[in-house]
Amino acid sequence: MVNTCETVSNEAIQLIPYYLEVNNLDSAAYYTKIWEEKCGRNKFNERIKLLLSIEDDSFTQFMIDYSAYVFLLDDLADHQINQLIDTVYQNPNNFYNQYYNPADLILSFDEASRTFSKKLLQKLTNDGMSLCDLRYQLLTLYAGEVEAFQQSINSPQCSDGRLPQLINQLIDNIKSKKLVHVALSTGVWIPTGNVSVLGAHPSIGFLFGGGTEKYTFDLSAEFRFINSKNNYTTRYQGNLITTDYFFGGFAGLNVTRTMLSIGKSNLHVGIGAGIDGIDVVESDTDNDIDGKSILSFNANAGVGYRYINDKGSYSGIDVRYNFVQYDNYPGTSFSGNTISVRLTFGLIANDKRRRQLSDINRLFGNL
Missing domain, CATH: 2.40.160.20 (Porin)
Incomplete structure (x- = not known):
C-alpha cells in the first residue's frame, strides 16, 4: 500500500490521540513527523510538534516562525467559534458533521490535544513557569483557555515576548495599508x-x-x-x-x-x-x-x-x-x-x- 498524504493523514489523526492518551510520545512524534513529511505543515501536526517539544524541553522561541504563527491564529479562531457553537447547539456534533469529514476524528484529535495541553500546563505552572513564558501562551491556547491566553498576550510585562512582537508586526502591516x-x-x-x-x-x-x-x-x-x-x-x-x-x-x-x-x-x-x-x-x-x-x-x-x-x-x-x-x-x-x-x-x-x-x-x- 502506497503511503499517500491522505492515508498518512487518516492514520495520524486517529493514532496520535491514542498515543497521547497512553503517554506513548515517541510514537506520537513519529506519526507527526511522517505526517509533515507527506503533507507539509498544517495546524494539526504543528500543534502536536510544538506540544511534544515543550514536553521534552527542546522547545525554543524560534520554532514560532510566520507559518506557525498563522496556524496559531487559526487555532485561536477555532476555539472561539467552538465556544459559540457549544453555547448555541445542544448537540454540537450535529453541526460539526455538516462541515468536517469525519467530524468525530477531528473532535477526538482536538480533545486529545486539549487534554495533553492542560496536563502539561499544570505541570509546568507548578514548576514556576511565568505567564509571560511563550510556552505558557501556547499551552493556554492549545488547552482552550482563551481568556488566560489573551491576558498573557495583553499584559504590559509580556510586551517583549515573541508572540506580542509578531502580533504587533501584523498590526503594523495592516495599518500600513493605504x-x-x-x-x-x-x-x-x-x-x-x-x-x-x-x-x-x-x-x-x-x-x-x-x-x-x-x-x-x-x-x-x-x-x-x-x-x-x-x-x-x-x-x-x-x-x-x-x-x-x-x-x-x-x-x-x-x-x-x-x-x-x-x-x-x-x-x-x-x-x-x-x-x-x-x-x-x-x-x-x-x-x-x-x-x-x-x-x-x-x-x-x-x-x-x-x-x-x-x-x-x-x-x-x-x-x-x-x-x-x-x-x-x-x-x-x-x-x-x-x-x-x-x-x-x-x-x-x-x-x-x-x-x-x-x-x-x-x-x-x-x-
Missing part, C-alpha cells in the same frame, strides 16, 4: 490687506485622495460665492468698470500630516498648492458677454483637528493661510493674502483594513 479619503467642507474665506475690500465669503468644497495613518494626499476644490460687500473697479474690454460681482474658487493638491493622536482625536498640519481665482465679470452666453477671471498661484499652510469615529468617518476643522497675488491693475488693488476656515465631514477608511484590525482585536482581546 486609506481612501473623501470629505465635504463648508466654511468661510477671509481676505486680508487690500483684497479685504471684497469681504468675507462662505465656501463649500470637497477633498478626494488617500494616504496612511499619518499622511493624506488629496485633490481639493473649493467654491466661494455671494457678491462683494463693496463695489470695486476692474478693467474690462479696455474700460474701467465698477461692479460688486464675485465668485471665487480653488483647485489643487493638499498634504496633511498627523502630529498628535489622543484617542479618537488628532491634530494635523497641512500644506497645499494650486490655482486660485476670482470671477469679477459674470459671463452671459445668451447676451454674448464674456466673463473675466483673475487667477493666482495659491500656496497655503495651516493646522487642523479631526474627531474620527470607529468606522473612519470624521468631523473636523482646519485653518489655512493662503499666499496669493491677484493682479487687478489698473483697477482696485487686490494685494493681500487670505485665510480659509473650513468645517470638514469625511471618511478616512479602508474596509478590508478595518475588518482585519477588528478580527485581530476579537482574537486577542482588544489590543
Whole structure:
C-alpha cells in the first residue's frame, strides 16, 4: 500500500490521540513527523510538534516562525467559534458533521490535544513557569483557555515576548495599508490687506485622495460665492468698470500630516498648492458677454483637528493661510493674502483594513 498524504493523514489523526492518551510520545512524534513529511505543515501536526517539544524541553522561541504563527491564529479562531457553537447547539456534533469529514476524528484529535495541553500546563505552572513564558501562551491556547491566553498576550510585562512582537508586526502591516479619503467642507474665506475690500465669503468644497495613518494626499476644490460687500473697479474690454460681482474658487493638491493622536482625536498640519481665482465679470452666453477671471498661484499652510469615529468617518476643522497675488491693475488693488476656515465631514477608511484590525482585536482581546 502506497503511503499517500491522505492515508498518512487518516492514520495520524486517529493514532496520535491514542498515543497521547497512553503517554506513548515517541510514537506520537513519529506519526507527526511522517505526517509533515507527506503533507507539509498544517495546524494539526504543528500543534502536536510544538506540544511534544515543550514536553521534552527542546522547545525554543524560534520554532514560532510566520507559518506557525498563522496556524496559531487559526487555532485561536477555532476555539472561539467552538465556544459559540457549544453555547448555541445542544448537540454540537450535529453541526460539526455538516462541515468536517469525519467530524468525530477531528473532535477526538482536538480533545486529545486539549487534554495533553492542560496536563502539561499544570505541570509546568507548578514548576514556576511565568505567564509571560511563550510556552505558557501556547499551552493556554492549545488547552482552550482563551481568556488566560489573551491576558498573557495583553499584559504590559509580556510586551517583549515573541508572540506580542509578531502580533504587533501584523498590526503594523495592516495599518500600513493605504486609506481612501473623501470629505465635504463648508466654511468661510477671509481676505486680508487690500483684497479685504471684497469681504468675507462662505465656501463649500470637497477633498478626494488617500494616504496612511499619518499622511493624506488629496485633490481639493473649493467654491466661494455671494457678491462683494463693496463695489470695486476692474478693467474690462479696455474700460474701467465698477461692479460688486464675485465668485471665487480653488483647485489643487493638499498634504496633511498627523502630529498628535489622543484617542479618537488628532491634530494635523497641512500644506497645499494650486490655482486660485476670482470671477469679477459674470459671463452671459445668451447676451454674448464674456466673463473675466483673475487667477493666482495659491500656496497655503495651516493646522487642523479631526474627531474620527470607529468606522473612519470624521468631523473636523482646519485653518489655512493662503499666499496669493491677484493682479487687478489698473483697477482696485487686490494685494493681500487670505485665510480659509473650513468645517470638514469625511471618511478616512479602508474596509478590508478595518475588518482585519477588528478580527485581530476579537482574537486577542482588544489590543
